[in-house]
Amino acid sequence: MKFIDSFHLLPFLDTVVSYGAAFVFGALIGAERQYRQRTAGLRTNVLVAVGAAGFVDLAQGLAGDAEAVRVISYVVSGIGFLGAGVIMKEGLNVRGLNTAATLWCSAAVGACAGVDRLAEAALLTVFVIAGNTLLRPLVNAINRIPIQTESVEATYAVSLTTGVAHAGVMRDLLEAQLETAGYPVAEIEVVERGEEQVEIVATLTSTEVKAAPLDAVVDRLSLHPDVDHATWSGNTQS
Known part of the structure; x- marks a missing residue:
């Protein structure tokens, strides 16, 4: 054996x-x-x-x-x-x-x-x-330490609503505005909102930013005649 x-x-x-x-x-x-x-x-x-x-x-x-x-x-x-x-x-x-x-x-x-x-x-x-x-x-x-809301590491999304006919131009404009502000874009998604409108959502890479610069980007986008609505949101990393 x-x-x-x-x-x-x-x-x-x-x-x-x-x-x-x-x-x-x-x-x-x-x-x-x-x-x-x-x-x-x-x-x-x-x-x-x-x-x-x-x-x-x-x-x-x-x-x-x-x-x-x-x-x-x-x-x-x-x-x-x-x-x-x-x-x-x-x-x-x-x-x-x-x-x-x-x-x-x-x-x-x-x-x-x-x-x-x-x-x-x-x-x-x-x-x-x-x-x-x-x-x-x-x-x-x-x-338990409070997080300063004006400066946190998070994933941010900037979105705007526009007409279907202007989707391509507004997509390029959104990306250009964010790049100019120094915020790298991870991905851009176009979501249909009915037959005549679309929502363009740009997700930024995780970075540390302040709220004021993103407010400025959204304000500039809102002034464009082809933009119906613009906003941004952020989710802190777990």
Whole structure:
């Protein structure tokens, strides 16, 4: 049997230690996530850590350190697909980024355990838990700081309403006015508003601006005889 030929007690005990460390450290990280009722909780973080340890330990046992390094690179890229599964977009808000980052760190902990770097795995676990707990009061304090409405980083949209016959000219005029004001345009969309009118919406790239310059652009557009209505809006980044 190939098992008898390939089984060696000391390397097996070394694997037991690696898996056990990955299990414990992954459980410590996952317990904090489970307590906060996150999507990826205790079991998910344990499985990620143990799985990473298993792949790396197997590669190291079969082909040495060089192969272990190659497998670690695959673990780093592969965990991204799992992290993408916990990220959800709700309107303008994105949720799950911190949970995905925690899974990524759990994989790093497992990789450290897989190559018998138990001290590094323990230290990384401490930093991950500290990042998810000790920094929370600081995040809450920063979030409570009032935002100056005249200068915020946001995605802005400038729109105007015009007749269908003037859509092409007004589209170029809108883009030219924004470019002259120093606001790069990410995209322009033309939306039909009935049979005779269209709304042209120019979405700006995320940038830091003040309200007054955009008001000036809208005022100039409103004075054009072919523009029925012009306005702008902004949504702060989450």
